[in-house]
Amino acid sequence: MARKTKASRIGFDPLAWMKDGSAGQSFPKANEASKKVATEAAPKERVHQASPQNIPENDNAPGEAKVARARDKPATPPSGGDLKAFALGESLTITAVKRLHSELKQLLANRKQIVLDAAAVEEVDTAGLQWLDALMREAQARQVDVRWHEPSSALSQGAKALGLTAKLRLPA
Amino acid sequence: MRVIAVMNQKGGVGKTTSTLNLAHALAMSGRSVLALDMDPQGHLAAGFGVNGDEGLDSVMIDGISLHDTLVDVREHVRLAPAGQRLAEFEYVSEGGAQRGWRLSQALKEGVNGQDFVLIDAPPSAGLLSMNVLMAVEEVLVPVSSDILALHGVARFMRILQHIDESLDRKTRVWVAVTRFNERRRLARDVRDKLLEYFPGQVLATSVRESVALAESPGTGKTIFEYQKSGNGAEDYRALADDLLNERTMYGQKDEG
Numbered sequence: 001m002a003r004k005t006k007a008s009r010i011g012f013d014p015l016a017w018m019k020d021g022s023a024g025q026s027f028p029k030a031n032e033a034s035k036k037v038a039t040e041a042a043p044k045e046r047v048h049q050a051s052p053q054n055i056p057e058n059d060n061a062p063g064e065a066k067v068a069r070a071r072d073k074p075a076t077p078p079s080g081g082d083l084k085a086f087a088l089g090e091s092l093t094i095t096a097v098k099r100l101h102s103e104l105k106q107l108l109a110n111r112k113q114i115v116l117d118a119a120a121v122e123e124v125d126t127a128g129l130q131w132l133d134a135l136m137r138e139a140q141a142r143q144v145d146v147r148w149h150e151p152s153s154a155l156s157q158g159a160k161a162l163g164l165t166a167k168l169r170l171p172a
Numbered sequence: 173m174r175v176i177a178v179m180n181q182k183g184g185v186g187k188t189t190s191t192l193n194l195a196h197a198l199a200m201s202g203r204s205v206l207a208l209d210m211d212p213q214g215h216l217a218a219g220f221g222v223n224g225d226e227g228l229d230s231v232m233i234d235g236i237s238l239h240d241t242l243v244d245v246r247e248h249v250r251l252a253p254a255g256q257r258l259a260e261f262e263y264v265s266e267g268g269a270q271r272g273w274r275l276s277q278a279l280k281e282g283v284n285g286q287d288f289v290l291i292d293a294p295p296s297a298g299l300l301s302m303n304v305l306m307a308v309e310e311v312l313v314p315v316s317s318d319i320l321a322l323h324g325v326a327r328f329m330r331i332l333q334h335i336d337e338s339l340d341r342k343t344r345v346w347v348a349v350t351r352f353n354e355r356r357r358l359a360r361d362v363r364d365k366l367l368e369y370f371p372g373q374v375l376a377t378s379v380r381e382s383v384a385l386a387e388s389p390g391t392g393k394t395i396f397e398y399q400k401s402g403n404g405a406e407d408y409r410a411l412a413d414d415l416l417n418e419r420t421m422y423g424q425k426d427e428g
Binding site: 009011013014015017018019112113128140141142143145 | 327345361365
């Protein structure tokens with residue numbers, strides 16, 4: 001868990017677990033009462049927010065579709081208890097960017113996590129990819145986690161051609 | 173309204189100093205600020221130069237309205253002191269899991285119209301800290317430029333991650349580098365380490381080590397009253413601006 005770092009005055013790195021992803025395996029001992037309060041029943045409104053089953057339909061966001069909740073794994077087809085995704089549609093070009101931008105701007109302001117459904121994307125251009133790059137940077141600045149659901153080959157190839165695969169966090 | 177906890181498991185990193193001076197800096201920029209002292213040591217009230225015999229202890233233990241405990245300490249700054257009995261809350265047994273939500277409920281019922289709520293949290297992982305974490309959506313972690321402060325951050329982030337996973341939420345984390353001495357290699361290494369693990373989250377201003385910052389709370393004055401033209405005032409003014417505008421530091425590895 002702790003590693004020595006060369007050429008650094010720090011020595012063992014107490015934050016190394018943040019990269020290992022091993023935080024879930026052990027936690028510091030805490031007062032018993034405080035351990036319980038984080039996991040037992042919370043006031044109703046908080047429980048409502050916390051449960052993925054209770055995420056309401058958003059009739060005002062026509063671009064959204066349900067996908068299964070997937071932590072650090074490729075997304076799977078929709079099923080019960082889903083995290084809503086934002087469908088990018090078929091076209092990721094200069095003409096589509098304006099609509100996409102206004103809808104996603106709202107999501108960025110209100111969500112901690114966004115899933116982009118790119119399964120249907122068939123047409124991309126430089127403007128669309130540049131917009132995605134800017135979106136990713138904005139999301140990072142806002143500490144919003146952005147994930148992909150089934151990025152199409154058109155999107156992947158377009159990003160690769162512009163050297164944006166890593167920046168867009170697309171699978172290599 | 174932004175509700176921000178100032179937290180780190182390690183003591184002495186500048187939590188109270190940061191809460192005190194950020195509250196005043198934000199108020200001087202025209203924002204209305206509510207400062208809450210959830211640390212039973214009660215140093216925040218002392219830093220503002222007020223007597224804090226009663227306050228959040230009555231809110232947490234007796235259910236008194238938060239609004240009734242507020243004291244005007246500076247223009248646009250109101251303070252809820254810790255009170256003498258706050259430490260007793262750690263041993264409250266009735267209430268079950270609802271004990272973790274008392275501060276959250278108190279804020280909902282007793283506060284409105286503030287631009288910022290800054291909460292000086294205790295350096296522990298008990299019931300008071302849990303209340304703070306349940307009540308906020310943002311956390312500011314002051315990290316002094318030494319190795320043990322990194323251990324404090326690591327411990328705190330484990331707890332925060334556990335709570336966020338339990339509640340299916342993501343708390344926004346900001347890191348403020350404090351007690352920074354540019355001439356010390358260790359200080360630069362600690363800052364680089366923070367930039368490595370918290371990209372886009374380390375606030376742009378590093379608060380420099382300053383005798384005036386250490387002295388001013390003992391006089392009941394904020395740094396802007398104690399030494400308004402020194403490094404401490406300059407840094408906290410800039411740090412408040414960073415927090416206001418979410419301005420962070422770019423990661424640049426120290427090659428020196």
